[in-house]
Amino acid sequence: MAQHILIAGGGSAGWMAAALFARLRPAPETRITLIESEAIGTIGVGEATVPILRDFNRLLGLDEPDFVAATQGSFKLGIEFVGWGEAGNRHFHGFADFGPPIEGVAPHHHWHRVREAGRIADPIDAWSMPACAAAEDRFAPPEALRGEAGEYRYAYHFDAGLYARLLRSYAEARRVVRVEGRILGVERDPGTGDLATLRLDGDRAIAADLFIDCTGFASRLLGEALGTPFVDWSRWLPADRALAQGCTRAGRFTPFTRATAHTVGWQWRIPLQHRTGNGLVYSSAHLSDDEAAARLAANLDGDAIGDPRPLRFTTGRRERFWAHNVVAIGLAAGFMEPLESTSLQLVQTGLGRLAELMPSQGPTDPAIVAEYNRQTIGEYARIRDFLIAHYCSSRRPEPFWRDMAAMALPDSLAHKLALWDAMGRVPLHDLESHAEASWVAVLLGQGRMPRGHDPAADRPPLQAVEKMFAARRAALLAALPRLPAHDHFVARTCRADAAREPRIQCRYPKGETIS
Template sequence: MTKRFDLVIVGGGTAGWMCAAACAAKLDPARYRVRLVESEEIGTVGVGEATLPQMKDFNDYLGLDEVAFMAATQASFKLGIEFVNWGRQGDRYIHPFGTFGRPIGEADFFSYWARANAAGRAAPLPDYCIAIAMAWANRFMLPNGAAGDVRNAFSYAYHLDAFLYARFLRLWAEERGVDRVEGRIVTVERDGESGGIASVTLASGAQVTGDLFVDCSGFRSLLLGQTLGVDLEDWARWLPCDSAVAVPSARSDDFTPYTRSTRRPAGWQWRIPLQHRTGNGYVYASAHISDDEAAATLLANLDGAALADPRVLRFKAGRRRRAWAHNVIGMGLAGGFLEPLESTSIYLVQMAIMHLLTLLPDGPAIDPALPAEFNRVMDVEYDRIRDFLILHYAANEADAPLWQAVTTMELPESLHGRIEAFRHRGHVPAYRDGLFGPTSWQAVFVGQGIVPRTGDRLADAMPDDVLAQRLDGFAASVAKGIADAPSHAQFVARYCPAPAL
């Protein structure tokens, strides 16, 4: 009988159990043995978590029931992220999970809007997006229109309790054959010939061997960083925040179907509404504020009573120089960290899982082409998210020292070129791979005060009056499209109510 390929996941939490669940759903148990090693002694970083629409795709890929998942994780819906005071003090905008407008001619909708806006004949860009209209009205509905209907021109994500999500996936994965091994790892043994990981030894003395190890040990990066010595590429010169203080608060009456990010003097504050509470945190640069001051600022800006003492987290922005080294793949915080400004943490875990399943070896001898391709695609993911996050910092007019410093920093060339292309005529190239399409970039550019001088030349042919009429018609269809949508609170209470904790 052919020996099964041994896949060992080190660490649980969201990353570990997402990986385990995907392996249980998609791998042939006759060919692959999947074990997850974790210790009840070691806590996880999980807090109230905001996600991206790709998470729905992941859950659907596993075959999870949405209602059961949302009830089990105290989840609510998310139509985008609201940014408060990010461009100028008093400004607010939403990065939506939906499109602006719809095709009306030879050029893209944004080029027509840019042309009409320059002539003073367009409404604000958010008026043409149903996701934004619903969000600011505190309403929600599932996409429910026919093809081409404005009520289908959006997607959605979730706010959830990351601890409860990991628990939900653990039960689901164990029912499908994943072996959970309880124990704290005390030593890691390397293979003298290959240099990879041969086994991990637990405090009990038990030894766990494997052909491929997935490191989900969090910031410790026990296997990839500590044992194999794969360095973290430090991006602090572009993303200066290195700390966060987090605290849950009582659920607010303002039960929004969106995440909120509010700029503060030394960083920014998140707000994530769940069914049973609200998740809050202040991400900050420790060079500009003390932990105590950050905690005091956070507590002073809650919209409900604090339910615990503030908890301080430390991190470095960056990614491991190789996500796959020898027979170890770093996943989640073990592979890198980008602050949660655009809710990308779970997405990066998801992408690592999907690429792992695509490139998974079928024997203990690992073809070098597999880690090479894995590292290439994960580098692309991290680099493009990095540039998108940097844009939020660079495009601001605040006068606090942190914010003045980031407006004068030298940008990655990849981002500098993109900003100039947008200023010139609103050009945003669409990626074949990687996160954040043109709508995302347009929302942040315009929301933070970078408006193109003109649009695509193909948008010039339409007569002014015809263009104005079409823009007005679409804005009216957006307003009409949300008229019958219930409040977010009403929809959640009817669709996926969670049990009281």
């Protein structure tokens, strides 16, 4: 068992690692150290999340209202896509399905059948509770509703810097030691090649057994020190620039993220309590930095706060994520553009996988390392394919979008889309991050209509299926008034200016509660 876990780098990834292993300390005597430098700073634009972050916070014992208040947060039912299929198109990727299966067949097949018969015309979003609630800016946890209307999930928007600060307090209260300093180099064991020591400024050195690389794009340990190559995916996801810009809150306080397509790339909008987060993701081969800045400035809801922060990146991943006794987490492991808010998801799943596979006989067991890499490589590939599907399914006429629609796809995605086009099925593989309903929301939302549907959907009488859809639609509309407005819910339950200290309750195996 690792006696000393050393986390290189702070930010959301570093402090999530520190908090998790402080909570799940492998052994009572295990020491955890985090090294970061205030002079280096962090990216800090991971402000939208997916529902599994709720599991992470619950594991730590973070009280939800206090967590949202401490991070100036809000709630997220999904993502509204504007202009992706074509200019003027809108669709919603919500965290729910479009109803229960009908005779064992997913609801979108029945929707396709009834639509082809000319019996309904509404988009499939009409049967998504998150989409219906988001259209009216309403939010409450699903426990507020009963029956099918309450079968949805939710996530958060928050200030990433404030989240890291909250996790730092949590971790330091649980014996994690923070060291201020810059990493100058490493020393490796001449026999095994493992990392032995990190050399810091001030003529300091820290030895450890297991190193977690959270040094961002630099990937100081896995990439630089161990020479692990980077696998470039820019031929499929060519956006390589982003500008992040906060602005004063104005307009709707939406319980969703908005992703608006432009002639080159797209723009995000993330509502927080104290500001609105905005950003433009684009390809530098198609748009200059000055043009991008002007376009972003012209599409802000409120007055700009500070100057836009530039970010340069290449979408892809390290060839391996665990090598010797180094595991890379976050940007040190790879980067997936922020279209589906997967950055913190990959941090969380990477840490969870490491916790599950933490070896009892030392951190370099080849079988454990190989399994960690196998699972993580698969997860990155599945997310990559999901992101590409947003681009290649567009029918926009601009050169950037035409190039994306005409690209040669990875074999795994080509197979998925071919089966979808034939009969509306999405073959899910091992380690999928997105369920079939997510693919359905994006593909149907962008107007990628399959030629057919599951033949089993033809079994029930058409009129009976039509009545089922009408009943579900009526049930959703009847449930909506029971949900408060998003701004009212936030103000009532988790307003950031409410005087409070975040409550933390963690129940450990022996049953004692630490508050």
